[in-house]
Amino acid sequence: MTTSNAPLPLPDLARFHEDVLAWFDDTARDLPWRRDASPWSVMVSEFMLQQTPVSRVLPVYTAWMERWPTPAELAAEPTGEAVRAWGRLGYPRRALRLHAAATAIVERHGGEVPRTRDELLALPGVGDYTAAAIESFAFGGRAVVLDTNVRRVFARVVSGDQLPANAVTAAERQVATALVPIQDAHRWAAATMELGALVCTARSPRCEQCPVAEICRWRAAGFPAYDGPARRAQAWEGTDRQCRGRLMGVLRDAPGPVPRTVLDAVWPDAAQRERCLDGLVADRLVEPVGEDELALPGHA
DNA sequence: TACCCGTGGGT
DNA sequence: TACCCAAGGGT
Structure with a gap:
């Protein structure tokens, strides 16, 4: 500094x-969540835009809003459907949190996105930024x-x-x-x-x-270079994140439950693969089906 | 607080 | 090409 x-x-x-x-x-x-700045539109777009560029959000957002125009319609579906519709936006836990937030909105707020900061912050996946964005863009708040x-x-x-x-x-x-x-x-x-x-x-x-x-x-000042603490580069090759992403990709693209043997084929390190699979199940992104199959949660 | 969590495009 | 970075949140 x-x-x-x-x-x-x-x-x-x-x-x-x-x-x-x-x-x-x-x-x-002229972005769709500006053209229709309803609270639910703003909320869906803000979840998708967390760490994801506008250009990649656009098609997924449009399809999502056509399928689930209200929180209640999303909440009525299995979480696995939200994860599948999330597609390749990344950080699929956001899809789970959006579904959980929709459920909370139905249960606690009569199906309407709340307008106070505290009520927004109490929703899963809504932190300081997202609460402020909804207050501002959806409700015109200061x-x-x-x-x-x-x-x-x-x-x-x-x-x-x-x-x-x-x-x-x-x-x-x-x-x-x-x-x-x-x-x-x-x-x-x-x-x-x-x-x-x-x-x-x-x-x-x-x-x-x-x-x-x-x-x-x-x-x-002549464009002085950044002189703060170094930012840690995000490692990728061989990380659990890459492994989880690979596994989720297989499950998303499959119409129903997937045999473990199919998942085995996409990540060679068995110990890491099992650890990641356990993590995905613990995160509720994946659900075991019987003894040797796995699927997105809530069904097939 | 620092670290974890996906994915792909821009430079 | 190998990075850097993107409308963050949860723990």
């Missing part, structure tokens, strides 16, 4: 708001929406750093809170996210397209 979190001078603050909002009016993507895009934009424009810290800091939250405008808070949230996603990107920022390049402290 190179610079302080000193607030932007008031003239810059006003420009920050005005220029980002004007840019958003001109360039916002929430502090801090996702990876917003964090990066504020790190650069306000703090002069290339990237934010690994975890949200108190100072960061303070900056974000102070920046939420009195009016148009939900548009501000969407606009700052959009700016981070389209222009102020992690790798190759398009500063020539940026509406606030002239007040950006990172740019003014």
